[in-house]
Amino acid sequence: MKPLEDIVVLDFSQFLSGPSATLRLADMGATVIKIERPEGGDICRQLYVSDVMIEGESTIFHAINRNKQSYAADLKNPDDLAKIKLLLQQADVMLHNFRPGVIERLGLSYEVVKAINPGIVYAEISGYGSDGDWKHLPGQDLLLQSVSGLTWLTNNQNESPTPMGVSVADILAGAHISQAILAALYKKAISGQGSQVSVSMLESVMNFQFELITCFYNDGNELPVRSAVNNGNAYLQAPYGIYATQEGFLALAMGDIVQLGNILDCTALSAYTNAADWFTLRDEIKSHLADHLITKDAAYWLGKLQAAGYWAAKVFNYDQLTEHEGYKAINMELFVNTSNGLQIKTTRCPIKIDGEILLATKGAPLLGEHTDAINNKYLAQNEVLS
Amino acid sequence: MELPLKGIIVLEFCQYLSGPSAGLRLADLGARVIKIERPEIGEAGRSLSIKNLWVGSDSLLFHTINRNKESYTANLKNAEELAAIKQLIKHAHIITHNFRPGVMEKSGLGYEAVKAINPGIIYAEVSGYGKNGPWKDLPGQDLLIQAISGLTYTTGNANQSPIPFGISIADMICGEHLVQGILASLIRKAKKGVGAHIEVSLLESLLDFQFELLTTYFASNKQPERSLINNGNPLLSAPYGIYQTKDGYIAIAMVNLLQLAEAIESDALAKAAVKNPFEYRDDIKQICADHLLTNTSQHWLNKLHAIDLWAIEVLDWQKLTTLPAYQQLQIEQVIAIDEQQKIITTRCPIRINGERLLSNKSAPLLGADTEKIKQEFQIA
Numbered sequence: 001m002k003p004l005e006d007i008v009v010l011d012f013s014q015f016l017s018g019p020s021a022t023l024r025l026a027d028m029g030a031t032v033i034k035i036e037r038p039e040g041g042d043i044c045r046q047l048y049v050s051d052v053m054i055e056g057e058s059t060i061f062h063a064i065n066r067n068k069q070s071y072a073a074d075l076k077n078p079d080d081l082a083k084i085k086l087l088l089q090q091a092d093v094m095l096h097n098f099r100p101g102v103i104e105r106l107g108l109s110y111e112v113v114k115a116i117n118p119g120i121v122y123a124e125i126s127g128y129g130s131d132g133d134w135k136h137l138p139g140q141d142l143l144l145q146s147v148s149g150l151t152w153l154t155n156n157q158n159e160s161p162t163p164m165g166v167s168v169a170d171i172l173a174g175a176h177i178s179q180a181i182l183a184a185l186y187k188k189a190i191s192g193q194g195s196q197v198s199v200s201m202l203e204s205v206m207n208f209q210f211e212l213i214t215c216f217y218n219d220g221n222e223l224p225v226r227s228a229v230n231n232g233n234a235y236l237q238a239p240y241g242i243y244a245t246q247e248g249f250l251a252l253a254m255g256d257i258v259q260l261g262n263i264l265d266c267t268a269l270s271a272y273t274n275a276a277d278w279f280t281l282r283d284e285i286k287s288h289l290a291d292h293l294i295t296k297d298a299a300y301w302l303g304k305l306q307a308a309g310y311w312a313a314k315v316f317n318y319d320q321l322t323e324h325e326g327y328k329a330i331n332m333e334l335f336v337n338t339s340n341g342l343q344i345k346t347t348r349c350p351i352k353i354d355g356e357i358l359l360a361t362k363g364a365p366l367l368g369e370h371t372d373a374i375n376n377k378y379l380a381q382n383e384v385l386s
Numbered sequence: 387m388e389l390p391l392k393g394i395i396v397l398e399f400c401q402y403l404s405g406p407s408a409g410l411r412l413a414d415l416g417a418r419v420i421k422i423e424r425p426e427i428g429e430a431g432r433s434l435s436i437k438n439l440w441v442g443s444d445s446l447l448f449h450t451i452n453r454n455k456e457s458y459t460a461n462l463k464n465a466e467e468l469a470a471i472k473q474l475i476k477h478a479h480i481i482t483h484n485f486r487p488g489v490m491e492k493s494g495l496g497y498e499a500v501k502a503i504n505p506g507i508i509y510a511e512v513s514g515y516g517k518n519g520p521w522k523d524l525p526g527q528d529l530l531i532q533a534i535s536g537l538t539y540t541t542g543n544a545n546q547s548p549i550p551f552g553i554s555i556a557d558m559i560c561g562e563h564l565v566q567g568i569l570a571s572l573i574r575k576a577k578k579g580v581g582a583h584i585e586v587s588l589l590e591s592l593l594d595f596q597f598e599l600l601t602t603y604f605a606s607n608k609q610p611e612r613s614l615i616n617n618g619n620p621l622l623s624a625p626y627g628i629y630q631t632k633d634g635y636i637a638i639a640m641v642n643l644l645q646l647a648e649a650i651e652s653d654a655l656a657k658a659a660v661k662n663p664f665e666y667r668d669d670i671k672q673i674c675a676d677h678l679l680t681n682t683s684q685h686w687l688n689k690l691h692a693i694d695l696w697a698i699e700v701l702d703w704q705k706l707t708t709l710p711a712y713q714q715l716q717i718e719q720v721i722a723i724d725e726q727q728k729i730i731t732t733r734c735p736i737r738i739n740g741e742r743l744l745s746n747k748s749a750p751l752l753g754a755d756t757e758k759i760k761q762e763f764q765i766a
């Protein structure tokens with residue numbers, strides 16, 4: 001039995017942050033109903049964010065919205081809004097990621113929804129919070145990475161600020177709102193009380209940096225200095241980073257430099273007997289290592305490192321990863337079917353419950369695919385439909 | 387406000403970041419989190435410092451991750467102390483651990499053993515690579531998981547080596563997933579009275595993190611390609627990325643190229659804007675890069691914002707933290723270590739009923755709460 005099987009979520013959110021949160025809730029058993037504009041729906045269906053398409057919609061939309069239903073409603077149309085309010089009476093959770101002020105103008109503020117359904121968990125994601133000077137800025141991933149200081153942590157010191165190549169602000173804000181929703185659902189389960197919960201992408205990205213920015217706060221506001229050679233983490237000593245070998249790349253995590261020199265027969269490292277130098281002289285040490293590792297292939301070095309129990313791994317791309325037995329053993333791939341009969345390969349929920357991986361076979365919905373079925377199920381006895 | 391997890395007791399048998407970051411979130415949501423630590427040494431994170439920053443005998447890093455928790459010391463190899471832990475388990479709702487597969491079982495605290503003591507327990511574990519397959523005994527270390535998972539080919543430019551994320555993304559994201567699994571199980575427990583066994587791994591979490599990229603890879607059979615110029619996200623077309631200006635850097639997200647050309651007054655870009663922004667991504671981005679170097683960040687942002695194009699100045703922490711917009715968020719909180727010493731750290735990113743979740747309780751000294759907890763639960 002999946003843990004959220006009796007939970008109904010009305011999801012008014014678009015793009016990635018909100019929809020990634022409800023994807024997780026759906027995979028853990030919740031019924032997730034996307035409330036979409038009749039014209040175009042979730043902007044992610046149409047916004048040309050990848051040049052790989054499935055059924056005329058981006059692969060990304062299919063990845064984010066599998067295992068959900070779609071209900072088309074024009075919130076500016078009084079009849080549609082009345083139906084939405086009837087659905088909200090029967091829902092456990094409502095989520096949106098409109099910019100501050102929009103949901104209020106649409107007539108679905110927390111006060112209004114709470115009056116309809118006092119036990120509801122009302123969840124919101126914003127870019128920069130609902131008050132403050134930046135509240136109206138667009139909550140877009142690259143822009144959040146850029147204002148938050150995050151781009152000064154990745155890549156080498158002589159390179160420009162470098163964004164992370166995955167929409168990390170969206171995904172973390174989605175993870176945090178799903179946690180807030182779940183905590184509020186727990187409170188509802190034991191007390192019957194509803195809650196309003198909110199996160200912003202900026203607060204989520206600041207939280208993501210909490211280990212490092214806490215150093216900054218308490219150490220005289222010194223900015224991070226990325227390593228000039230093979231930077232892995234601005235705050236870590238040699239050899240932490242990725243190294244080119246004669247064939248392939250090798251990742252080396254933290255460890256004793258002298259011991260590493262012995263394992264790899266890199267005599268230049270034996271001089272660094274003072275552990276404090278492993279941070280202050282990290283670029284020099286890493287340069288010696290880089291010069292040495294390029295002379296043989298990654299498999300050769302990895303054999304020596306693993307035999308000695310030193311933390312190292314080969315660097316894979318997706319082809320190398322997906323061909324490996326280690327990848328196959330975790331059974332991460334999932335096939336879902338759209339109602340048009342198309343089968344799509346994607347990844348499954350990463351959480352295992354009671355020894356079982358969580359699988360679902362339902363693909364992303366067509367726009368408005370479930371409107372009639374939802375009307376019949378939830379609104380059938382109501383005069384609104386007469 | 388009564389926090390949602392008030393009354394929930396968590397026993398945290400975790401070290402470093404993945405498990406403890408999950409415990410921190412549960413604590414901020416109202417749970418009572420008790421770290422179970424080895425006598426004398428304690429959690430390994432206590433002695434792991436960055437920038438050689440310490441708070442008394444423990445690292446600042448440990449204080450960052452373990453504020454708002456208690457500490458109970460026990461040697462799990464000592465029969466009496468193990469028996470005391472089993473007494474404590476009877477009162478707990480949640481157990482978390484991030485030992486390598488098999489270690490908790492050897493200590494007599496595997497899921498089956500714990501379930502026999504407390505059938506309603508939510509037992510949540512983190513591993514590096516799951517419990518099956520050829521990788522199961524490899525060290526679950528963040529950089530190594532990034533390397534194996536393909537993630538390092540998403541970041542940096544196409545002519546660079548694979549570039550890791552400069553934050554422990556695998557640990558962090560796996561901690562988030564652990565919290566999700568635990569909270570969903572708590573809801574089920576409240577309704578049905580049943581416990582749960584939750585398992586996450588750093589590798590599965592990092593693959594889930596890349597779900598958009600992997601789904602696109604499966605559909606196209608093509609590796610994601612970083613752009614050669616100012617790569618922002620391998621899935622996205624020109625101009626998405628960070629651009630150097632005369633006096634700094636600006637980020638430009640998804641924008642219409644013709645509008646961009648008009649805003650920044652670039653004839654070359656206006657000509658190139660008719661081309662496919664995926665296929666000619668690097669050519670178009672090179673034109674933008676050359677042009678944007680000719681004036682200041684503020685000059686360009688004024689022009690871009692005048693027509694609502696998605697762009698922003700790239701900030702570092704010094705600049706960010708002096709801005710009113712940052713200060714209004716109140717993301718910082720002060721933790722009093724003792725009468726002399728205070729530290730500043732971040733708070734929980736979640737707000738409930740409009741309120742920020744703050745806690746000024748500092749990380750515990752090793753074993754600080756052992757006696758109190760023994761008395762409270764009448765453990766011999």
